[in-house]
Amino acid sequence: MSEKNQTFEASLQELEKIVRRLEDGDLALEESLKLFEKGVKLSRECQERLNQAERRIEILLKDEDGSPILQAIGGEDLQAETRGTKNKRRIVFDNDDDEDESPF
Numbered sequence: 001m002s003e004k005n006q007t008f009e010a011s012l013q014e015l016e017k018i019v020r021r022l023e024d025g026d027l028a029l030e031e032s033l034k035l036f037e038k039g040v041k042l043s044r045e046c047q048e049r050l051n052q053a054e055r056r057i058e059i060l061l062k063d064e065d066g067s068p069i070l071q072a073i074g075g076e077d078l079q080a081e082t083r084g085t086k087n088k089r090r091i092v093f094d095n096d097d098d099e100d101e102s103p104f
Helices: 008-024 029-060 075-083 096-101
Strands: none
Touching: 008 029
16 A cells, blocks of 8 residues: 555554664664655655644634634543533733742
8 A cells, every 4th residue: 555545543653663663773874764764754744634634624613604613622621521511721820020929
């Protein structure tokens, strides 16, 4: 099967094998260069497939006006969705004016 016809998962698995072989360091220089070149090619193909998938998702997630509805989903968000609750987080930054109160 040619690399272009491989699934994303198969390409990623092949890329991981190449990385492991290169990390072992037991290859001749020419073979290392060939593997590296193949790895770069696979990496670019995988990245392009991810970009295409992202574009497809953005198209699917448009509101009635055609404006994209973008929402980051992480592992915790997915777990909360399955429980029927949503975690809300707030980030608070300390004020630089409080340096005198620092315990250090």
